[in-house]
Amino acid sequence: MxxxxxxxxxxxxxxxxxxxxxxxxxxxxxxxxxxxxxxxxxxxxxxxxxxxxxxxxxxxxxxxxxxxxxxxxxxxxxxxxxxxxxxxxxxxxxxxxxxxxxxxxxxxxxxxxxxxxxxxxxxxxxxxxxxxxxxxxxxxxxxxxxxxxKRPHPIPIEAIRERISEITDLLDYTCVLLQLKLGLRVGEVRNVRFRDLNIPDEELAAVYPALGTHELVTDRPDILYIPSKTERDGNKSTVGRLLPIDEEVRRILVRYLLIRPSVDDEHLPISQRHDRPSGRHINNVWQDAFLPEYGETNEYRAVSSHFGRHYFTTYWKKEQGLQSELVQYMRGDRVGDPVSDGSAMHHYLHTYYRDIEDRYRKDIYQLVPKEPWSVV
Structure with a gap:
């Protein structure tokens, strides 16, 4: 002090x-x-x-x-x-x-x-x-x-697709994709655990028995739960939220999990060095992909790992005109009355997830090539 x-x-x-x-x-x-x-x-x-x-x-x-x-x-x-x-x-x-x-x-x-x-x-x-x-x-x-x-670069989605396609490490690509497609913070990506993610797949279930065992995701296919900051150290959101996993994120997650190192660690992202990627590492991945073209200028600030959350929020608010409380829900902001106990939390999550699921699956932008590419 x-x-x-x-x-x-x-x-x-x-x-x-x-x-x-x-x-x-x-x-x-x-x-x-x-x-x-x-x-x-x-x-x-x-x-x-x-x-x-x-x-x-x-x-x-x-x-x-x-x-x-x-x-x-x-x-x-x-x-x-x-x-x-x-x-x-x-x-x-x-x-x-x-x-x-x-x-x-x-x-x-x-x-x-x-x-x-x-x-x-x-x-x-x-x-x-x-x-x-x-x-x-x-x-x-x-x-x-x-x-x-200075404000964030207004990067066209075609340029975003091109830039992230140049990321050659599959774990790095997965982390960046989760930030762009779900508006996650770096800490939230690093903190994803097997039980938070429900992807129905027999091969994955055999390798990862804990996959999708959290009570909030067990009965919902292709879904990810992001706990609040009070539930999990390192997360910053005020409340937990359930988020849909669309087809292209599902495809990349399955592909990554099948080559993930066999390490006794409940966290999903594990590098080939058998440790979790640091926040600094993920930020460097972003900057390696987008700089120097989208570096700091007199008008714009340099792209960093925060760009995915900014792009996600701007897309839903400005381009899709989604109701503010639904955007807040997907970001993990507090909306409505505070959650006072577990049963109330389940009702709260169910209500807002139900409200965004169909719209999300219908309108979320697509970033992943349909055919295999150079990511390994």
Whole structure:
């Protein structure tokens, strides 16, 4: 811990204070049917006299704040300074087209809501500590300057097909394909275990008896379960999700599993060196395939392993116009009411998986050549 961090901890212990004071109120907010953001919008924003376009800009910011806080698993009315700073980075890194000026403006819009909560006597946000303003003042904006206007390369799908077809290692190809086709993070790919994946195949079942034994996938063919961050260390999604395995992903997974090294390890991805590929290795695979053509420029940031998740999200949101809550489900973001117990989780997963399965299988983009190619 830094010297300033030591001092902060010492002050907190001495005066009975915490750097995350609103965390204590989150369970209460989660139980309430009332929405503090909607309360602010109705009571303050819509009565502010601002122009319609300005109000619309505020509403976009608040929707993005909801989405980000859903991803990190925190109620939007209960941020810490870390959440506010993370939101600033998320606006730039995940949305990809946010300049420093735009990010500062959005934090000001967020602070407007927070100040309203501070002045509302029925809410627990005290006037003595403005978390949003404090967090904004602590951000090192110089870290944002090099990429402040940069967004991901708009790579045509034909170019994506061509680039990944040049990946000659089958495990590397499988990892990249899972990220592109399912929007998975690197850690989630590395964390896939045999029981999470149900691919009906007699030959595979004989080699991998644990395949498809998780209770959520047992009765569903061609499906993958991605556990939440609370279920499995290394995953970052707020909630678990079930995702369809289409024909081309199934074909590659079967092909990989038949040549996977015989190692006593429950994780699916194992290299010929008998270990799991590291996150850095998978990122290098992406960069070897797409750089230098899709490297960093004055307008775009370099392709990395995050590109697959970005492409997947953009495709479903913008090209397919899928409902936001269904895109959030496929990404592993929190949607609807929080899951309180196992039975509720099963109902939740069933509901959203049922809603996306047919659409996914019908409309997901195709990336794999039908005929065998050079991957070994």
């Amino acid at each position: 830094s010297e300033s961090g030591d001092s902060q901890e010492a002050f907190g212990e001495a005066f009975g204070r915490t750097t995350d004071p609103l965390s204590a109120f989150e369970p209460v907010f989660e139980e309430l049917r009332a929405d503090p953001l909607e309360f602010f919008i109705e009571e303050d924003l819509l009565n502010s006299g601002l122009k319609e376009g300005t109000i619309a800009g505020h509403l976009v910011t608040y929707q993005q704040w909801r989405e980000y806080m859903s991803e990190v698993g925190r109620h939007p009315a209960c941020p810490s300074e870390e959440h506010v700073q993370g939101f600033a980075r998320w606006l730039q890194e995940d949305l990809g087209n946010q300049s420093v000026v735009t990010i500062r403006q959005k934090l000001q819009k967020l602070n407007r809501a927070y100040r309203f909560w501070q002045e509302e006597p029925t809410l627990p946000h005290t006037l003595e500590y403005d978390i949003v303003r404090s967090a904004r003042n602590k951000i090192d904006w110089s870290e944002f300057e090099d990429t402040e206007t």
